[in-house]
Amino acid sequence: PICNEINPGIAGVSAANYQRISAIIASGINASRVVFPKVKTIVHYTNVSTQQSQISKWVGYLQKYEALPDVIGFSYYPFWHGSLDNLQTVLNNIATTYGTEVMIVETSWGFTDEAAGDRGANNQFSSATLGEAGGYETSAQAQATVISDIVNVLSNVPEQKGTGIFYWEPAWLPNFSSGWITPEGAYYNDHGKDWIGRVSASDLEADYGGSYCYSSWANQAWFDYDGKVLPSAYTYRHLISGDHLAEESYQRLFKDNIDVIANLNAESWDMPSTVRVVTNLGAYRDVPVTWDQSQVDAITEPGVY
Numbered sequence: 001p002i003c004n005e006i007n008p009g010i011a012g013v014s015a016a017n018y019q020r021i022s023a024i025i026a027s028g029i030n031a032s033r034v035v036f037p038k039v040k041t042i043v044h045y046t047n048v049s050t051q052q053s054q055i056s057k058w059v060g061y062l063q064k065y066e067a068l069p070d071v072i073g074f075s076y077y078p079f080w081h082g083s084l085d086n087l088q089t090v091l092n093n094i095a096t097t098y099g100t101e102v103m104i105v106e107t108s109w110g111f112t113d114e115a116a117g118d119r120g121a122n123n124q125f126s127s128a129t130l131g132e133a134g135g136y137e138t139s140a141q142a143q144a145t146v147i148s149d150i151v152n153v154l155s156n157v158p159e160q161k162g163t164g165i166f167y168w169e170p171a172w173l174p175n176f177s178s179g180w181i182t183p184e185g186a187y188y189n190d191h192g193k194d195w196i197g198r199v200s201a202s203d204l205e206a207d208y209g210g211s212y213c214y215s216s217w218a219n220q221a222w223f224d225y226d227g228k229v230l231p232s233a234y235t236y237r238h239l240i241s242g243d244h245l246a247e248e249s250y251q252r253l254f255k256d257n258i259d260v261i262a263n264l265n266a267e268s269w270d271m272p273s274t275v276r277v278v279t280n281l282g283a284y285r286d287v288p289v290t291w292d293q294s295q296v297d298a299i300t301e302p303g304v305y
Helices: 018-035 052-064 084-098 127-134 140-155 183-191 201-208 231-241 293-297
Strands: 042-045 071-075 101-106 162-165 250-253 274-279 284-288
Touching: 018 052, 042 052, 042 101, 052 084, 071 084, 084 101, 084 140, 101 140, 140 162, 140 231, 183 201
Parallel strands: 042 071, 071 101, 101 162
Antiparallel strands: 250 274, 274 284
């Protein structure tokens, strides 16, 4: 990889400075190929859900200024980066417009909501905050299903240009000495300057010590908190072997009740065309629904039906 999630820019150079950013990337690509002539180079973006046109513009400038890599990589976290349908659109557009391969170079999902603060983890993922948005249950099975769903998207990119998926970070076990950053690094991250001579050691610890620097990813790993491997760790083996998921079936409604807003004075109104269900693969799917019309006709005023 020439760079990591460069939507904001590189080394203090704003992404809006297209020509300079492209020059930096071109230098990295050329240097990589001098050392490893057959290496495939990757430029890495994120936020595919909110910046489709912007990402396409960035890649277009890479092409214009002769800095186009072999692969355009994307972070795709289901709870942050939109639907699989949108992801498919973005990957197809990049692959067909610019002729590059596309990869998902970061993804993850949670296997538990168990807290691990006593082990040095401050988990970012939880079912309550991210589960519904992401579209899966919290389990090792759901981790495998997320990977399978993304691989399915990659397999549908034209001309077989969807060529890879990387899981991040499968081995980040909770540990007090393996957080995501040090207090010194956190200060620099926020201020762009070293802390020495600017704040006292006690103030640095007060602002950035403790749980601020804990591991934020432990409950999205492929190992439980004691280091025991989870079934999801074998997902890539199943992919390589050409194994197939069990046939997906609906287990229950995602919610027992739904709210419907209807104009009861209108000549006609419609019930929702889909409902969300939970499947045996730990996924939340929106599926077509047929309503009993006689019961719908009986809805003549607001209430519970």
